[in-house]
Amino acid sequence: xxITAIKGFNDILSSExxxxxxxxxxxxxxxxxxxxGEIRVPIMEKTDLFCRSIGDATDIVEKEMxxxxxxxxxxxxxxxEGTAGVMRAFIEHKLYAQDPVNKLYYLxxxxxxxxxxxxxxxxxxxxxxxxxGVSDPLADAQVLNMLVHFxxxxxxxxxxxxxxxxxxPDCRPAYRTALCEFLEKRHESLCADCKRRLSTNPLRTLDxxxxxxxxxxxxxxxxxxxxxxxxxxxxESVRNYLAISATxxxxxxxxxRGLDYYTRTTFEMVTGLLGSQSxxxxxxxxDGLISQLxxxxxxxxxxxxxxxxxxxxxxxxxxxxxPDLFIATMGSVERDTAFRLMDGLLKSGVRVEIDYEGKSLKxxxxxxxxxxxxxxxxxxxxxxxxxxxxxxxxxxxAIVESALVVEEVVxxxxx
RNA sequence: GUGGCUAUGGUGAAGCGGUUAACACUUACGACUGUGACUCGUACAUUCGAGGGUUCAAAUCCCUCUAGCCACCCCA
Numbered sequence: 001x002x003i004t005a006i007k008g009f010n011d012i013l014s015s016e017x018x019x020x021x022x023x024x025x026x027x028x029x030x031x032x033x034x035x036x037g038e039i040r041v042p043i044m045e046k047t048d049l050f051c052r053s054i055g056d057a058t059d060i061v062e063k064e065m066x067x068x069x070x071x072x073x074x075x076x077x078x079x080x081e082g083t084a085g086v087m088r089a090f091i092e093h094k095l096y097a098q099d100p101v102n103k104l105y106y107l108x109x110x111x112x113x114x115x116x117x118x119x120x121x122x123x124x125x126x127x128x129x130x131x132x133g134v135s136d137p138l139a140d141a142q143v144l145n146m147l148v149h150f151x152x153x154x155x156x157x158x159x160x161x162x163x164x165x166x167x168x169p170d171c172r173p174a175y176r177t178a179l180c181e182f183l184e185k186r187h188e189s190l191c192a193d194c195k196r197r198l199s200t201n202p203l204r205t206l207d208x209x210x211x212x213x214x215x216x217x218x219x220x221x222x223x224x225x226x227x228x229x230x231x232x233x234x235x236e237s238v239r240n241y242l243a244i245s246a247t248x249x250x251x252x253x254x255x256x257r258g259l260d261y262y263t264r265t266t267f268e269m270v271t272g273l274l275g276s277q278s279x280x281x282x283x284x285x286x287d288g289l290i291s292q293l294x295x296x297x298x299x300x301x302x303x304x305x306x307x308x309x310x311x312x313x314x315x316x317x318x319x320x321x322x323p324d325l326f327i328a329t330m331g332s333v334e335r336d337t338a339f340r341l342m343d344g345l346l347k348s349g350v351r352v353e354i355d356y357e358g359k360s361l362k363x364x365x366x367x368x369x370x371x372x373x374x375x376x377x378x379x380x381x382x383x384x385x386x387x388x389x390x391x392x393x394x395x396x397x398a399i400v401e402s403a404l405v406v407e408e409v410v411x412x413x414x415x
Numbered sequence: 416g417u418g419g420c421u422a423u424g425g426u427g428a429a430g431c432g433g434u435u436a437a438c439a440c441u442u443a444c445g446a447c448u449g450u451g452a453c454u455c456g457u458a459c460a461u462u463c464g465a466g467g468g469u470u471c472a473a474a475u476c477c478c479u480c481u482a483g484c485c486a487c488c489c490c491a
Contacts, residue, residue, distance in 0.1 A: 004482080059489050063416080081491085110491080115416080117485060126491060193488075209487095258490055268491090279491055306491030330449065363444080365451040378450060394451070 008114075008122025016311070018319040023310055024107060026153045027127045034146050036103040036129050041085040043109060047075040053084040053289060055260025057200065064112040078111035081259070082128045082304055083286070084293075090132060091295035100133030100298055107307075119277035119309045128283075130302030132290065137234050140265045140285060141241030143301055147269060147281055148247055150305070156313055159269040159280045161249040163242075165235040167227050168263050169288065175226035176202060182220050189216040206254040222253040234264055257282075261289040265301065274309055281305040323351040324413050325391075326368035328361060330380035337404065338379045344406035350413060369394065375413055379404075 005011060012020060028038070047067050054061050066078035079085050086106055089095075095102050107127040116122060129146065131139050144161065151159055167175060180202050187195065191210040198205065206217055227235060242249060249267075257266050266284030274280070283303025291297045325345065329338045335358075342352045353371055355364040361378065368376040375391050383389040383404065391412050392399050402412040 007482085064489080112490080114489065115487090116483090120490070124491070128491095204489095276486070276488095277490075282491060304491055309491060326451095328450075360444080361449060362447075362451080367451085369451040376451075380449060382449085390450090392450075397451090 006122070008116040010121055010123070019311055019314055020307065022319040023154060023307060023314070024127065027105070027107070027150055027305070030146060030150045030153055031105045031129055034103065034142065036105040039086055039089060039104040039106050040108075041082075041089050041106065043079050043111075044076050045079055045085050045088065047077040049084050049088055049293070050077055050080060053087070053259075053261055053293060054081065058258060058260060060112065060258065064114055066111045066113055080112045081110055082106050082108070082126055083130060083259075083261075083289070083302055086128075086130055087132075087290055087293055087295070087300065091290065091293055096133060096296055096298055100296075102132045103129070104132075105129040117275070117277075119274045119306070119312055121308060125307035126304040127307060128302060128304035130300060132300045133298045134301070135287065135299040137237035137265075138241055139301055140234075140238045141245065141247075143283070143303060144238075144242065144249070144267060145245055145247055147267075147283075147303055147305070151269060151281075154310070154314065156310070158273060158313065159271040161247070161267060162252040162255055162270050163238070163249050163265065163267045164252050164255040165224060165227060165231060165238075165264050166257065166262055166266050166284070167223060167231045171226055171228035171231055172223075175221070175223050178221045178226060179203070183217070186216040189213075201256075203256045207256055224251070224253045231264055238265055257284060261286040261292070263287045267303070269305075271309075271313060274312060277306075277309060279306070280309045280313065321351070322372040322374065323353045324374050325350060325352050325409075326364070326371060326373040326376040327352060327354045328364035328368065328376060328378045329355060329358070330361065330378065332358070334379045334381070334384055337384050341379075341404055341406070341409065345409060348406055348410055350410060 047065070050065060051061055056062075060080050065080055067075060068077075070076050086104055090102065090104070105128060107125065109123050109125050111123055113122060114120060129143065131143060144163070148161055151157070166172065180198065183190070183194075183198055183202060183205060187198070189212050190198070190205065191208065191213050194205045194208050194210070194213050197208075205213060206220060208214065208217070224232075224235070252268075255266060255268060262284040264285040264287065267282065268279045269281040270278050271280050272278065281303055283301070285299065285301040287299040290300055327338045327342055329335050338354060342354050345352045353368070353373060355367065359367075365376065373394060375393055377389050377391045379389060387404050388401055389404055390399050390401055391409075400412055400415070402408050
């Protein structure tokens with residue numbers, strides 16, 4: 001048996017990479033428009049970074065990390081998400097010293113040891129953006145609008161924005177207590193998973209899909225009713241800004257986050273087209289993270305987009321252009337002329353394809369057709385001698401004669 | 416970690432115990448010896464995920480393994 005790729009690790013073949021480029025370039029364009037600059041950080045970090053940021057009790061840290069001990073006896077981990085590494089770099093290089101406000105974006109592979117399924121892989125890719133140093137709700141709104149803008153840019157209007165507020169360390173404990181009290185009373189009608197969640201992560205019971213639990217939690221207290229004054233005001237303000245920019249969204253007070261560092265505003269772009277993987281992008285505010293990692297007390301907010309999921313939503317659209325010209329040749333002498341012409345055209349930025357194997361003219365023309373080239377030209381004895389050739393427009397068969405001089409050919413192909 | 420489903424050529428797939436493994440697409444060549452698209456012809460799996468077993472006979476039945484997909488869980 002030939003060696004195959006690791007489970008959950010996929011090759012992105014050249015036939016699909018044009019779609020990836022399209023997504024990545026759109027993101028770069030939108031993010032840079034908003035003043036974000038790219039930061040490139042390693043894909044491996046000390047294990048402790050993720051334990052301290054994501055949270056020891058989360059599934060990611062408990063069972064999904066690719067961690068191992070390197071030859072220097074250090075525990076290292078393939079990053080399961082991007083924010084932790086970016087914030088580590090932010091602190092390490094004291095990026096806050098010159099200006100606490102930094103707008104950064106990143107893209108690249110992330111790794112989680114999970115059972116693969118549609119839209120979920122062990123190596124997957126994210127494009128993320130972060131703003132540090134701004135606690136004003138205006139930043140929340142800008143980030144949300146940028147995300148929505150990105151989806152509009154790539155032509156997807158299907159994922160819808162859902163927003164919630166998780167409160168802060170001051171008001172969340174009280175909510176948690178209220179929720180637990182509520183759930184305890186309905187303990188018997190909860191599914192086995194939810195009974196377990198009651199102690200591990202009570203908020204999770206809110207998005208359980210088991211009908212009994214949906215029913216049991218129907219009247220559960222909402223986070224939004226338990227926000228402290230400041231958090232409530234913050235959320236109000238975010239909503240106000242979203243109204244000003246006419247950004248469509250819905251409030252989902254049951255939205256839960258998988259990472260511990262989130263505070264206040266959280267959000268997701270949600271789709272119903274990817275089976276059980278409904279989130280194509282998600283993020284939120286993380287006001288305590290930077291100080292928690294040993295940096296200054298600065299707020300932050302950001303999101304990450306799941307590239308595979310976006311690519312899945314875009315479907316099989318072809319984003320690659322077609323060649324401008326196919327050069328067919330009749331014999332070996334003509335190939336010198338053909339090569340000279342091709343080389344000149346390529347240097348002028350014309351996309352040229354040529355026959356490589358000296359096949360029959362019919363084969364060459366068939367190939368020209370298959371490559372969907374705009375024009376074709378046949379170079380044989382006559383053309384080499386006269387220095388002129390007939391260029392054929394493939395769409396309608398129209399022909400036009402042109403001298404075999406790069407500038408002339410370029411002019412001919414313009415029409 | 417737990418379920419369910421599926422594994423036949425480059426691809427999509429027929430075949431459900433019996434001599435050459437259907438068909439379609441793709442690819443190659445040709446009909447048209449200097450011009451593609453349509454049409455037509457020819458070629459392309461000694462072999463059915465891997466390994467065992469049952470049988471005179473297995474792609475077809477049984478067992479084991481492996482892989483993939485989907486779902487649970489979790490999440491981008």
